[in-house]
Amino acid sequence: xxxxxxxxxxxxxxLIATMEGGEPTIITNSEGERLTPSVVAVSKxxxxxxxxLAKRQAIVNPENTVYSIKRLMGRKFNEASVQYDxxxxxxxxxxxxxxxxxxxxxxxxxxxxxxxxxxxxxLKIDAEAYLGEKVTDAVVTVPAYFNDxxxxxxxxxxxxxxxxxxxxxxxxxASSLAYGLDKKKDEVIAVYDLGGGxxxxxxxxxGEGTFHVKSTNGDTHLGGDxxxxxxxxxxxxxFKKETGIDLRQDKMALQRxxxxxxxxxxELSTVAQTEINLPFITADATGPKHMNITxxxxxxxxxxxxxxxxxxxxxxxxxxxASLAPAQIDEVILIGGQTRMPKVQExxxxxxxxxxxxxxxxxxxxxxxxxxxxxxxxxEVREVLLLDVTPLTLGIETLGGVATPLIxxxxxxxxxxxxxxxxxxxxxxxxxxxxxxxERPMATDNRTLGRFMLDGILPAPRGVPQIEVAFDIDANxxxxxxxxxxxxxxxxxxxxxxxxxxxxxxxxxxxxxxDTFAADDARKKEEAETRxxxxxxVYTAERTIREQGDKIPSDLxxxxxxxxxxxxxxLQGKDVNYIKSTMQELSEVMQRIxxxxxxxxxxxxxxxxxxxxxxxxxxGPEEGTIEGEFREV
Amino acid sequence: xxxxxxxxxANEMAEGEVIAEDIETLKQALAEEKTKAxxxxxxxxxxxxxxINYRKRVEQDKNEVTDFANATLILSLLPVVDDLxxxxxxxxxxxxxxxWVDGIRLVYRKLQAILEAHGVAEIKAKGENFDPKFxxxxxYEEGGEEGIVTEELQKGYKLKGRILxxxxxxxxxxxxxxDIKPETSQTSEEQ
Numbered sequence: 001x002x003x004x005x006x007x008x009x010x011x012x013x014x015l016i017a018t019m020e021g022g023e024p025t026i027i028t029n030s031e032g033e034r035l036t037p038s039v040v041a042v043s044k045x046x047x048x049x050x051x052x053l054a055k056r057q058a059i060v061n062p063e064n065t066v067y068s069i070k071r072l073m074g075r076k077f078n079e080a081s082v083q084y085d086x087x088x089x090x091x092x093x094x095x096x097x098x099x100x101x102x103x104x105x106x107x108x109x110x111x112x113x114x115x116x117x118x119x120x121x122x123l124k125i126d127a128e129a130y131l132g133e134k135v136t137d138a139v140v141t142v143p144a145y146f147n148d149x150x151x152x153x154x155x156x157x158x159x160x161x162x163x164x165x166x167x168x169x170x171x172x173x174a175s176s177l178a179y180g181l182d183k184k185k186d187e188v189i190a191v192y193d194l195g196g197g198x199x200x201x202x203x204x205x206x207g208e209g210t211f212h213v214k215s216t217n218g219d220t221h222l223g224g225d226x227x228x229x230x231x232x233x234x235x236x237x238x239f240k241k242e243t244g245i246d247l248r249q250d251k252m253a254l255q256r257x258x259x260x261x262x263x264x265x266x267e268l269s270t271v272a273q274t275e276i277n278l279p280f281i282t283a284d285a286t287g288p289k290h291m292n293i294t295x296x297x298x299x300x301x302x303x304x305x306x307x308x309x310x311x312x313x314x315x316x317x318x319x320x321x322a323s324l325a326p327a328q329i330d331e332v333i334l335i336g337g338q339t340r341m342p343k344v345q346e347x348x349x350x351x352x353x354x355x356x357x358x359x360x361x362x363x364x365x366x367x368x369x370x371x372x373x374x375x376x377x378x379x380e381v382r383e384v385l386l387l388d389v390t391p392l393t394l395g396i397e398t399l400g401g402v403a404t405p406l407i408x409x410x411x412x413x414x415x416x417x418x419x420x421x422x423x424x425x426x427x428x429x430x431x432x433x434x435x436x437x438x439e440r441p442m443a444t445d446n447r448t449l450g451r452f453m454l455d456g457i458l459p460a461p462r463g464v465p466q467i468e469v470a471f472d473i474d475a476n477x478x479x480x481x482x483x484x485x486x487x488x489x490x491x492x493x494x495x496x497x498x499x500x501x502x503x504x505x506x507x508x509x510x511x512x513x514x515d516t517f518a519a520d521d522a523r524k525k526e527e528a529e530t531r532x533x534x535x536x537x538v539y540t541a542e543r544t545i546r547e548q549g550d551k552i553p554s555d556l557x558x559x560x561x562x563x564x565x566x567x568x569x570x571l572q573g574k575d576v577n578y579i580k581s582t583m584q585e586l587s588e589v590m591q592r593i594x595x596x597x598x599x600x601x602x603x604x605x606x607x608x609x610x611x612x613x614x615x616x617x618x619x620g621p622e623e624g625t626i627e628g629e630f631r632e633v
Numbered sequence: 634x635x636x637x638x639x640x641x642x643a644n645e646m647a648e649g650e651v652i653a654e655d656i657e658t659l660k661q662a663l664a665e666e667k668t669k670a671x672x673x674x675x676x677x678x679x680x681x682x683x684x685i686n687y688r689k690r691v692e693q694d695k696n697e698v699t700d701f702a703n704a705t706l707i708l709s710l711l712p713v714v715d716d717l718x719x720x721x722x723x724x725x726x727x728x729x730x731x732x733w734v735d736g737i738r739l740v741y742r743k744l745q746a747i748l749e750a751h752g753v754a755e756i757k758a759k760g761e762n763f764d765p766k767f768x769x770x771x772x773y774e775e776g777g778e779e780g781i782v783t784e785e786l787q788k789g790y791k792l793k794g795r796i797l798x799x800x801x802x803x804x805x806x807x808x809x810x811x812d813i814k815p816e817t818s819q820t821s822e823e824q
Contacts, residue, residue: 020683020687021683021687043765044780049765053765053766054765056765056768056769056770056799057763057765057770058770059770059771059772059773059804060763060770060773060780060804130690131686131690132686132689132690133686251771251772252786255771255786255787255801278716279716279719279720280716280719280720280722280723283723287723287725288719288720288723
C-alpha cells in the first residue's frame with residue numbers, strides 16, 4: 001500500500017503534498033523546487049520536457065510548448081473561451097472527433113487530460129524519488145466553478161498518470177481544510193484567491209462537516225502579473241523623465257526591470273520602501289546610464305489601487321448570488337501569492353469587517369489541504385493516531401527556589417524523562433519533590449502540581465547521594481513522578497491527572513507572563529544560582545580547612561577565614577555583585593592554599609579548582625548531571 | 634433412583650451447556666483481542682517504519698543543506714558580479730590606463746576567486762547548443778546558427794556541479810528565413 005498525496009494542479013504552477021507525522025508537507029521536485037510550472041513541451045530533439053525545463057525553452061519552441069492547459073480541460077472546441085484562447089496561445093488547438101478541444105505537440109495530437117497527466121506524472125515520479133516509496137493515491141483540486149466534464153477531465157488526467165484518484169475537491173474547500181476550518185461549528189467562509197494571473201472569490205458553507213459552494217465569481221485576467229506591469233511602466237516613465245531615454249525599446253533592460261520590479265514588490269510587503277538599483281542599465285552617446293529609484297510602499301499601493309479595487313466587484317456579486325451581506329461571513333481566507341501584499345489584506349479587512357485568516361503559505365495552502373483530505377480518506381484504511389502535546393513545561397523545585405525543567409512545553413506525549421539530583425546539606429535525610437508546571441524560572445511563580453517526600457537517605461556529605469527523578473506522561477496526559485534513591489533503592493511516586501493542570505486560557509496567560517517577566521526572572525535566577533555557587537564554595541573551603549588545616553600556612557589561614565566571613569556576610573544581603581566579588585576573592589585564596597599544600601607534598605600544583613564558576617560540581621564520569629540540589633526539608 | 638439420576642444428568646448437561654457457552658464467549662473475546670493486537674502491532678510497525686524513513690530523509694536533507702547552505706546567499710550576490718562585469722564592459726577607453734581602475738579590476742578578480750573557492754563555476758553558453766538544463770531562452774532571433782546560443786544576456790552559474798542560475802540567452806534562428814522547420818509553417822496558418 002503506497003502513499004496518498006494531495007495535488008494542486010494549477011494553470012501556471014502545480015504542487016504536490018503528503019501527510020507526514022500528522023502534518024501536511026509539500027514535496028520538492030527533482031529540481032529542488034516546491035512549485036512545478038504547469039508546462040509541457042516536445043523539444044527540437046524530440047525529447048519530452050515537463051516543468052521548469054519546458055518553460056526555459058518556450059521561446060525557441062513556442063508551437064510545441066503547451067502551457068495553461070487547464071484552460072482547455074473538459075471544454076469543447078467550439079466554446080467561446082477556447083476560441084478566445086486560440087488567438088492567444090502559440091500552440092495548435094484542434095477539434096477532436098468528439099468535439100473536444102485537443103492540442104498538437106511535436107506533431108502528435110493530445111487530449112488536455114493527457115497533457116495534464118504528463119505534469120502529474122512528473123510530480124509522481126519526483127515524489128517517489130524524494131519519499132523513497134511508491135505514491136499511489138491522490139486527491140486533486142479543481143476550481144469551484146469547474147463543471148462535470150472539467151472535473152471528469154481532471155480525474156482522467158490523474159488516472160492516465162497512474163494515480164488512483166481518491167477524490168476531486170474544490171480549491172477553496174482544500175484551503176479551508178488546510179486551516180482546519182472543518183473542525184469548527186457550521187459557518188460561512190469566503191475564500192479570496194489572488195494569484196499571478198487570475199482572481200477567484202468563493203463563498204462556502206460548512207454544514208455537518210462538509211463544505212458546499214454557495215457562489216463563485218472572479219476575474220480571469222487580474223493578478224500579480226498586472227501589478228508587475230504597472231511597476232515596470234512607472235520605472236520606464238521615471239527613467240525617461242530623468243534621462244530622456246525610453247527603456248521600452250531595450251529588450252535586455254526590460255528583462256532586468258521586470259526582475260527588479262517583482263523583487264521590489266515582494267520586499268515592499270515587509271518594508272516601507274526599497275531601492276531599485278540597476279547600474280549600467282543602458283548607455284547613450286554620453287556614456288553609461290544607471291537606474292537608482294526608490295519605490296515606497298505608498299507609491300506601490302497607489303500604482304496598484306485600481307487593479308486591486310477591480311477585485312471588489314466580483315466579491316460583491318458573489319455575496320449577492322449567495323444572498324449574504326459581508327457581515328454574515330464568518331471567516332475570510334487569503335490564497336494566492338499576491339495576498340501577501342498589506343494593501344490587499346487591508347482591503348479585505350475593510351470590506352468584510354474582520355481580520356482575514358492567514359498563516360499558511362498562500363501559494364501552498366490548496367495543496368496542503370488536498371493532502372489533508374488524502375490523509376483522511378486513506379486513514380480510513382490505516383489508522384492515524386492523534387497525539388497531544390504537553391502545553392507547559394514540567395519540572396521540580398531545586399536549591400534556591402529555582403524551577404528546574406524536566407519536560408519542556410510542546411513535547412509530544414507519551415514521553416518520559418529522568419534526571420539525577422542530590423542533597424543540599426550534609427546528612428540530609430530526605431528530599432522533597434515539588435512538582436511544578438509553568439515557564440517561569442522561579443518555583444514560586446509556577447503552579448504546584450503535587451508534592452511528596454522521599455526519606456531514608458543514608459547520611460552522606462551534600463551532593464553525594466544520587467536521587468533519580470523520573471517524569472512519565474502517558475497518552476492520556478497523566479503524569480507520574482517517581483523519585484528513587486539509587487543507593488538504598490527506596491522510591492516514592494505520585495500520579496497527577498491531566499485535569500489538575502490549567503485551562504487553555506490559563507496556559508496562554510502563563511506563557512504571556514513568562515515573556516513579560518523574562519528579564520526580571522532571569523535576574524532572579526542568576527541571583528539564586530550565584531548564591532548556590534557561593535554556598536558551595538564556602539562549604540568546600542571549610543571542608544578543606546578541616547581536613548588539611550595543619551598544612552595551611554598561618555598567613556593564608558587568616559586570609560581564608562576573613563574571606564569566608566566576607567562571603568557569608570554577603571550572602572546575608574541581596575547584592576549579587578558583592579556576593580560575586582567576595583566569592584572571587586575567596587576563590588583566589590583557595591587557589592593559593594591549594595598550591596601551598598601541593599608544594600609541601602612535593603608535587604607540582606594542579607590546575608586551579610573550578611571554584612567560583614556557576615553550575616554543578618562535577619565529580620566523576622558516572623555521576624549524572626547534577627543540575628540542582630534539594631533544599632533541606 | 635432413576636429420576637434422581639435423570640435430574641443429575643439434566644443438571645450436568647445444563648452446566649455443560651453453560652460452560653460451553655462460556656467457552657464460546659471467551660473464544661470470541663480472544664479472537665477479538667487477537668485481531669486488535671494484530672492491528673496494534675501493524676500500526677506500531679508502520680509508525681516505526683515511517684519514523685525511520687523520515688529520519689533517513691532528514692539526514693539526507695541535512696547533508697544537502699551543509700553542501701548547499703550558501704546557495705541562497707551566493708545567488709543573491711550574483712547580480713553584483715553581473716553589474717561589475719557590465720561596468721568593465723563599458724569602461725571608457727581613456728580610463729583604461731588608470732591604475733585606480735586596475736585596482737578595481739583586482740577587487741573584482743578577488744570576488745571571482747572567492748566564489749570559485751566556494752564551488753561556483755560559470756555555465757558555458759555562448760556558441761553552445763541551447764540546452765534548457767542550463768540555459769533559459771529570452772529571445773529567439775535571426776542570425777547565427779539554428780539552435781546555437783548567439784548571446785548571453787545574463788551569465789549562468791553552477792554551484793558544486795548543480796545549476797544555481799541558468800544563463801539567460803539569445804538563441805539563433807539560422808541565417809535564411811527559408812530554413813524554418815516544417816512545424817512552424819502551421820503557426821502562420823493559425824495566426
